[in-house]
Amino acid sequence: MSYKHTVLWNVDNLKEGESASPAIIEAGLCINRGEAVAFPTETVYGLGADAANDKAVDEIFAAKGRPGDNPLIVHIGKLEQWQDLASYVPDMAQKLATSFWPGPLTLVVPKKQTVSEKVTAGLSSVAVRMPDHAVARALINAAGVPVAAPSANRSGRPSPTKAEHVQYDLDGRIAGILNGGDAGYGLESTVVDCTGEKAVILRPGGITKEQIESVLGVNQVQQTSTIREEEAPKAPGMKYRHYAPSSPLVLVDDHMENYIEKERQAGKKVGVLAVEENKNTFQPLAHLFISLGSVENLEDIAAHLYHNLRIADQSDVDIILCETFLKRGIGTAIMNRLEKAASGS
Ligand code: TXA
Ligand code: MG
Numbered sequence: 001m002s003y004k005h006t007v008l009w010n011v012d013n014l015k016e017g018e019s020a021s022p023a024i025i026e027a028g029l030c031i032n033r034g035e036a037v038a039f040p041t042e043t044v045y046g047l048g049a050d051a052a053n054d055k056a057v058d059e060i061f062a063a064k065g066r067p068g069d070n071p072l073i074v075h076i077g078k079l080e081q082w083q084d085l086a087s088y089v090p091d092m093a094q095k096l097a098t099s100f101w102p103g104p105l106t107l108v109v110p111k112k113q114t115v116s117e118k119v120t121a122g123l124s125s126v127a128v129r130m131p132d133h134a135v136a137r138a139l140i141n142a143a144g145v146p147v148a149a150p151s152a153n154r155s156g157r158p159s160p161t162k163a164e165h166v167q168y169d170l171d172g173r174i175a176g177i178l179n180g181g182d183a184g185y186g187l188e189s190t191v192v193d194c195t196g197e198k199a200v201i202l203r204p205g206g207i208t209k210e211q212i213e214s215v216l217g218v219n220q221v222q223q224t225s226t227i228r229e230e231e232a233p234k235a236p237g238m239k240y241r242h243y244a245p246s247s248p249l250v251l252v253d254d255h256m257e258n259y260i261e262k263e264r265q266a267g268k269k270v271g272v273l274a275v276e277e278n279k280n281t282f283q284p285l286a287h288l289f290i291s292l293g294s295v296e297n298l299e300d301i302a303a304h305l306y307h308n309l310r311i312a313d314q315s316d317v318d319i320i321l322c323e324t325f326l327k328r329g330i331g332t333a334i335m336n337r338l339e340k341a342a343s344g345s
Contacts, residue, residue: 028142040180046149077140104206186303271317
């Protein structure tokens with residue numbers, strides 16, 4: 001693709017409810033012109049374009065190198081915009097939106113015919129989310145249109161949680177980046193399919209299964225962790241390699257010392273990702289030790305996980321060994337991303 005000058009706008013201190021700054025108005029105009037702009041959300045940075053403009057949506061796929069059969073989430077700033085996208089809003093989707101929007105929850109609902117096939121990759125449903133971030137919502141409202149936005153990384157790289165990550169992946173490929181500091185949760189939104197009888201969690205995230213069950217009832221919620229290639233893809237993104245560092249990542253449940261020793265004996269430089277509590281034990285044994293944060297604070301571990309994977313990726317290690325976590329609460333989303341990074345599929 002041809003080189004684009006990428007503008008970096010600093011909007012670090014916009015407060016919730018504040019009217020848009022000149023930088024956000026300019027970024028909104030870029031979206032109106034059919035360009036793609038990166039912006040912070042409370043999950044990860046997104047790469048946004050006018051969802052109703054097919055050429056603009058093409059810009060997103062080209063900049064990321066994203067396969068065209070992987071649909072995009074449409075971001076809204078006001079609840080009314082849902083009516084432009086959904087042919088109808090199922091009861092459970094309404095309940096979940098009332099409880100968790102704005103927030104890190106994406107709802108898959110039957111789409112209106114007018115929603116572009118480029119956005120939904122030909123599916124009869126559309127994924128919608130109202131982000132809980134002052135800059136994200138100010139941008140969507142400045143643009144005045146629903147904004148299609150995947151995570152603002154090159155396909156196959158960890159999602160960006162800082163403007164620097166977006167720059168590293170997409171500088172020269174997009175119109176601009178709104179730098180609003182670190183994204184909050186650090187992992188992408190929970191995606192819930194609301195088109196069937198029960199709610200199906202297609203991707204775990206910041207809103208946990210437990211929270212969704214508390215709104216809909218325990219019997220009304222199912223979870224699909226991974227979908228095998230041969231099955232009809234429910235969330236087409238799940239069949240692609242995601243979040244993957246370039247050196248192999250291996251998950252280690254127990255006896256980390258033995259794994260480090262084995263790899264070292266094979267002549268490998270070993271990187272270890274583990275909790276702060278295990279630093280003193282593992283650091284002396286490994287070529288590189290990266291602290292994931294305290295096991296007492298899984299939210300903090302989630303917030304920095306992609307940054308830590310990027311650091312590991314840019315180091316000179318031959319293999320990365322990473323500790324595992326209990327699949328409970330936010331631990332489910334952390335393990336989902338680590339398992340994807342480790343599987344290389
Ligand atoms: O937190 C997030 O969700 C971030 C921020 C920017 O909002 N966005 C994000 O987008 O993670 P992306 O494109 O990286 O992931 C979207 C996921 C993909 O797995 C995609 O296949 C799935 O949502 N998806 C999109 N539309 C869908 C649909 N109609 N039915 C099922 N899955 C869908
Ligand atoms: Mg993504």
